[in-house]
Structure formats: C-alpha cells, structure tokens
Amino acid sequence: MDDQNKNLLLATVLSGLVLLGWYILVPPPEAPADAALVEGNLLPPxxxxxxxxxxxxxxxxxxxxxxxxxxxxxxxxxxxxxxxxxxxxxxxxxxxxxxxxxxxxxxxxxxxxxxxxxxxxxxxxxxxxxxxxxxxxxxxxxxxxxxxxxxxxxxxxxxxxxxxxxxxxxxxxxxxxxxxxxxxxxxxxxxxxxxxxxxxxxxxxxxxxxxxxxxxxxxxxxxxxxxxxxxxxxxxxxxxxxxxxxxxxxxxxxxxxxxxxxxxxxxxxxxxxxxxxxxxxxxxxxxxxxxxxxxxxxxxxxxxxxxxxxxxxxxxxxxxxxxxxxxxxxxxxxxxxxxYEKTGIEGFLDSIDWGWFAFLTKPIFAVLHWLNLQIGNMGWAIIGLTVLIKILVFPLAYKSYASMAKMKEIQPKMEALKERVGDDRQKMQQEMMALYKKEKVNPAAGCLPILIQIPIFFSLYKVIFVTLELRHAPFFGPFQDLSAPDPTTFMNLFGLLPFEGPEPGSILALVFIGILPLLLGVSMWVQQKLNPAPTDPTQQMIFAWMPWVFMFMLGGFASGLVVYWIANNTITFTQQYLIMRSHGYKPDVFGNIKSSFKKKPKADS
CATH class of the missing domain: 2.70.98.90 (Beta-galactosidase; Chain A, domain 5)
Structure with a gap:
C-alpha cells in the first residue's frame, strides 16, 4: 500500500479511537438514585x-x-x-x-x-x-x-x-x-x-x-x-x-x-x-x-x-x-x-469482566499480576509488561520496520516512475507492483504495528479499568492510584503544591492535563520525527495534530494506561530507529524536528 493509502488507514483507525475516547470520557448519564427505597421499619417483601x-x-x-x-x-x-x-x-x-x-x-x-x-x-x-x-x-x-x-x-x-x-x-x-x-x-x-x-x-x-x-x-x-x-x-x-x-x-x-x-x-x-x-x-x-x-x-x-x-x-x-x-x-x-474456580466452581474466574478480548486480557493480567508480585510496584510492572509485549511481537515489528526502511530506499525510484507514466493510473499501479516484487518490498507491512497495537491497547485498558488489583495501586510521587487519571496539573504545579487538581472528567481536567499526558504527547511527536512530514498538506496537518489530540484525549484515562503508552512509544521509537539504520536508512530525527519549526513560505497572492 502506498503512503497515501497507509495514512488514510491510520487516520481511520485513529478516528475510531477518538470516538472510543469520547464515549469513555463522556459516558451515558447515570440513573438517578431513589432516596426513599426503604424508610423506617417498613420492609418490602x-x-x-x-x-x-x-x-x-x-x-x-x-x-x-x-x-x-x-x-x-x-x-x-x-x-x-x-x-x-x-x-x-x-x-x-x-x-x-x-x-x-x-x-x-x-x-x-x-x-x-x-x-x-x-x-x-x-x-x-x-x-x-x-x-x-x-x-x-x-x-x-x-x-x-x-x-x-x-x-x-x-x-x-x-x-x-x-x-x-x-x-x-x-x-x-x-x-x-x-x-x-x-x-x-x-x-x-x-x-x-x-x-x-x-x-x-x-x-x-x-x-x-x-x-x-x-x-x-x-x-x-x-x-x-x-x-x-x-x-x-x-x-x-x-x-x-x-x-x-x-x-x-x-x-x-x-x-x-x-x-x-x-x-x-x-x-x-x-x-x-x-x-x-x-x-x-x-x-x-x-x-x-x-x-x-x-x-x-x-x-x-x-x-x-x-x-x-x-x-x-x-x-x-x-x-x-x-x-x-x-x-x-x-x-x-x-x-x-x-x-475457588480450581476447587470446583465452574467458570468462576469469568465473574471478572474480561470483555470481548478475553483471550488477550486474561493472559495480560496474569503476567501483570506476576510482575507486580516480583517487583512490588504496579507502575513498574506495567512498564515490564510493555517490554515483554514488545519482545513477543518483535519478529513481526522487525519485518515491518525493515519493510518501511526499504520503502524509503526505493522512494526515488517511485518518484521517477510517477514522472515516467504520468496520469495513467492503471499503468502506474502495474509498474509499482513490479517494482515492489523486484525490490522484495511488502507495502502493507508498515501497517502491522498499528494493527497489532489496537487489540493490545483495548485489552490493557480493560485490564486497568476493570481489575481490582489496579485500584489505588501506587507508582511513585503523586501517582498513588494507577486506576485514576493523572492527578498532576498546571493548577497545582504538577503535584508540587499540596492540593488536588480539577475534578476528573470535568472540562478543566481535560484542559489542564498532567505530566503523564504531556510525556505521552511528546513521545508520540518525537516518534513521528523518524520520518519527514508528508508532502500532502492534509496529511501533514493530520500528523501534526495527532500527538496533541491524543495527549488531551488520553489525559482523562487511567494513569496506568498512559504509563503503558509512554513506555510503548519509547520502546517503539528505539526499535524502529535501530532497525531502519541497520537496513541502510538513516532517520534524520533532529533534522525533521527542525523542519517542523520552520516557517512556511507565504503563498503568492
């Protein structure tokens, strides 16, 4: 798949995640409680x-x-x-x-x-x-x-x-x-x-x-x-x-x-x-x-x-x-x-709501529970789980990033091909397929990291939100409940002042986000800089805004999930950088960062 189609797929997936985030952050209104269910000494039958x-x-x-x-x-x-x-x-x-x-x-x-x-x-x-x-x-x-x-x-x-x-x-x-x-x-x-x-x-x-x-x-x-x-x-x-x-x-x-x-x-x-x-x-x-x-x-x-x-x-x-x-x-x-299930109560472990991805959430939690017992800190256990997941999917990630590196290598040939065939789309498609076959490049491989990440993300979110073991689980400093949103905010100088920030879920909490969402946004932004910005203005705008949209969207999520996402971004950046370099493509991270701050030339009137 070419860059345009790949980016379209990415935008579609991320749009779905944005909608998911909306439903999570703005749940349906709660049913009003009945204050007069039982009064005095009158008890219903x-x-x-x-x-x-x-x-x-x-x-x-x-x-x-x-x-x-x-x-x-x-x-x-x-x-x-x-x-x-x-x-x-x-x-x-x-x-x-x-x-x-x-x-x-x-x-x-x-x-x-x-x-x-x-x-x-x-x-x-x-x-x-x-x-x-x-x-x-x-x-x-x-x-x-x-x-x-x-x-x-x-x-x-x-x-x-x-x-x-x-x-x-x-x-x-x-x-x-x-x-x-x-x-x-x-x-x-x-x-x-x-x-x-x-x-x-x-x-x-x-x-x-x-x-x-x-x-x-x-x-x-x-x-x-x-x-x-x-x-x-x-x-x-x-x-x-x-x-x-x-x-x-x-x-x-x-x-x-x-x-x-x-x-x-x-x-x-x-x-x-x-x-x-x-x-x-x-x-x-x-x-x-x-x-x-x-x-x-x-x-x-x-x-x-x-x-x-x-x-x-x-x-x-x-x-x-x-x-x-x-x-x-x-x-x-x-x-x-x-x-209790092992002593004969059939299916008792299913009383915990593992969700649609139970085949993932159950083993993910089992490993997380074991890591927490070994380390004694659920925050570090989440980071350790992230490392294990990245090791497990490394062979697939290796092929994906290697394919992306080869795609960058043949980019000049792709540009020459476009100039040669002009507007003949059918011929362009045929020539591209022939070029991919000759260079042994799989254009769809670049999408695999995203597709792998989606069920893992949902499963881990389910684990962190549902399981009791994350409730009130401390990490360090101000992060004393990994099942709750980041408590730090600009309003309390990111945890330095001794008072709480805005009420979780409020408008202020969505605006005045904490340290972890900020680190998440920065880590996504730096990861983007492994590649130059797309030449298409629309794609360029989407990619420019994506880290900061996610930063605010995930700001209201459980802080344990944000810890996972930051660790995942950091490991992914390191893997992708080293793999692409090993295949001859040298990402100009600092150059791409510089170019993102350059002023664009004004269009001629």
Missing amino acids: VDAPVDATAGAPAATAATNEPISTATESAPDAPRLTIETPRVSGSISLRGGRIDDLALKDYRVTNDAESDIVTLLAPVGQSQAYYALYGWAPGSGLALDDVPGANTLWSAPEGATLSPETPVTLSWDNGKGLTFERELTIDDNYMFSIRQSVTNNGDTTVSLAPYGTLARHGEPQDLKNFFILHEGLIRESDGELAELDYDDMQDFEVNPRDGSNSETISVENAGWIGFTDHYWMTTLVPEQGKAFRAVAKYDPRREIYQSDIVMPTITLATGESSTANSQLFAGAKEWAAIRA
Missing part, C-alpha cells in the same frame, strides 16, 4: 421461588410459582458477629440474614483515613443488600411451618463466626420439624451454608431449600460505563450471562406477583449473583447437582433479586436431609477467585 424440579410432588411446588415471604425490619433482633482477618460484620438471627459485611482491606477512597468498604447492609438502611436462606413449603406444610425471612433462629450464646469457629443456627417449628443451618467462613470471602431438616412428625412432608440475594435499588456508585458490566451475572452449565439492571426490568411479568422474572434450569454446575465494579456477591449451589437460577425485579419496591432453588425433597417420618451451598461476598481478587 422478598419472594422466594419454590421448586427446582418439574412435576414436584408438592402441590404448591408443582406450580413453580413464587411464594411471598414478607420480611420485617427488626433492628432489635439478636445478631451473630462475623470476624475474620479480611471481613467483619454480623448476621441477623431474624431470618438468619447475612446482611452486615465490611471489607477490611479496602477503603472507599485512597485516603488512609477514609471508611472501609461496606458491601452488605440490613433492611432499614439505604442501599439494603443481603443474603438469606430458607425452605419453601410443599405438600403437608404451610408457610409458617418452614423457616423463611422472618424466622427467629437460635444461636449459641456468645458465638462468633470466624474461620476457626463455625456456628450452627437452629429452629424448631413445634410441629415435628427441626431445622439447622451450619455457617462457616474461610480466610477470604466464601461462606459455606449447610441447611438440614429432620422430620420427627407423624406425616410425610415435601419442601425445597433455597438461597436469595436481595438488593434494594441500583447501587449509588453505578458507573454506567459501556466497557464495564455491573448487574446480574450468571453461569449455567458453561454459559455465562451478564444482564444489566435495565435488562432485569425487561423480564417477562409474572402475573402472580407482578414481578419481572426469568428462570433458568441448570443441570450440572453454575452460580448466580450481582457484580459491581470491584465487589461481588454470588450464590453458589452444590456443583454437580441440578438447580434453578432465578432472577427477578420487583418494580413496586425497586428490589433486584437472584435465587438458587434446589430440588424439592420428600421426608417420611424419622428422615433427614441436607442441602449445601456457598456464598461469595467480597472483593473480586483474581487470585482468590481463581483459587
């Missing part, structure tokens, strides 16, 4: 679906319709303390709800004095968010005969749930059924729930165990970025589904209770829950067994809900049964989630 098997013996369960189990606000209900090295909180014995959980290792902001992140909150508080478990009644049982959202459980006095001390809750319905719920928690974020029931009554009964996650309203800190999924996430027999909160509102309406719901039958393995930018709660039934995964939205009360419903069981007198499940409630740490 939480519906628990009943049956996980078609044709269940229970008359109620066989309908596959949900039963309303209204919860009640109970701030004075006894509580069971949760205390581990990484989380703290409590469980309300009213319903046995896991509804109070904070993540000790994470703070709301990068300020060491800010509050730790709260993940779960009880009803009666804004943004109530909790997990509860119970049994849905089938034949021979009424709603009050089984434990639900309002059941007051008993716990050992003074008990605390910790990795070393599991706790067993108990409840007797007074009609021959005794229920127990054994709770354990590991050193990270996984609860294990073992529900058991014993029938000491005189009749055979049927009932179905379930687990529920209820979220009152959308999260207040919802990002609404197209590059990030927030909302319902579900794995069912190897198929991953990501549904936004808006998608849940579009579920088919259930005529019985007016909710919008969707039910998926899972044959072997899966899980369901809600994912935020960095945090997640997920219901994980026993893998290898069938269950139903239910997602619903109650428009009357603004409640989003996900359920797991295990198969209905039938108990004769003297029989017992147990149902095992797990609850993940914590930070989406790659190492922890990967370990």
